[in-house]
Amino acid sequence: MSPAPADPAVRAFRHCGGCGRPGPRAEGTAAVCGACGWCFFTNVAAAAAVLLELPGDPPRLLLVRRSREPAAGRLGIPGGFVDAGEIAEAAARRELREELRLRLPPTPLRFLCTASNAYPYRGVVYRTLDTVFTAPLAAVPRWFDAAEIGALVPTDPFAVGDDELAFPATRAALAAWRAARRPASSTGPRTAGPKS
Numbered sequence: 001m002s003p004a005p006a007d008p009a010v011r012a013f014r015h016c017g018g019c020g021r022p023g024p025r026a027e028g029t030a031a032v033c034g035a036c037g038w039c040f041f042t043n044v045a046a047a048a049a050v051l052l053e054l055p056g057d058p059p060r061l062l063l064v065r066r067s068r069e070p071a072a073g074r075l076g077i078p079g080g081f082v083d084a085g086e087i088a089e090a091a092a093r094r095e096l097r098e099e100l101r102l103r104l105p106p107t108p109l110r111f112l113c114t115a116s117n118a119y120p121y122r123g124v125v126y127r128t129l130d131t132v133f134t135a136p137l138a139a140v141p142r143w144f145d146a147a148e149i150g151a152l153v154p155t156d157p158f159a160v161g162d163d164e165l166a167f168p169a170t171r172a173a174l175a176a177w178r179a180a181r182r183p184a185s186s187t188g189p190r191t192a193g194p195k196s
Contacts, residue, residue, distance in 0.1 A: 046131070064078055064151070110133055
């Protein structure tokens with residue numbers, strides 16, 4: 001089996017983080033120093049988000065128009081990175097409080113899917129694993145963090161185009177949401193009934 005290709009983020013290391021010598025080598029997802037043995041893995045980061053469902057048939061989803069890079073101007077799902085020591089549900093609730101001043105009822109969030117993502121920021125592409133939940137929302141919040149969000153966008157989930165969405169994980173989450181709500185008759189090929 002051939003070795004995994006080096007993660008581009010590993011190549012950003014010009015000096016060892018342990019001894020300071022130049023040139024740790026890239027080994028797959030790790031930067032390794034041949035002098036002192038220091039090893040740093042560029043593991044994926046965890047993120048959590050919530051697709052908020054507004055009333056309707058079908059419900060509209062509350063997406064956010066991103067106000068800054070990456071993907072400024074495109075639609076995303078409220079959420080963000082999981083902090084050390086947090087579980088995904090707690091991180092999702094914290095992000096809703098920070099971004100929308102929104103406190104959801106203590107009822108459990110509904111798990112929707114996980115999706116891998118690439119988040120380019122200041123010259124580094126961060127690989128993430130996003131955990132996406134759903135929750136009902138009675139009305140669009142009146143406040144949002146303008147440093148992060150340009151607008152709150154109630155969205156028809158069956159009409160929004162993939163080219164309007166910010167990240168691969170956003171597209172994957174919308175696809176999972178749509179698949180979960182597709183009528184049973186449209187989920188697969190029809191089979192013929194018994195002949196009379």
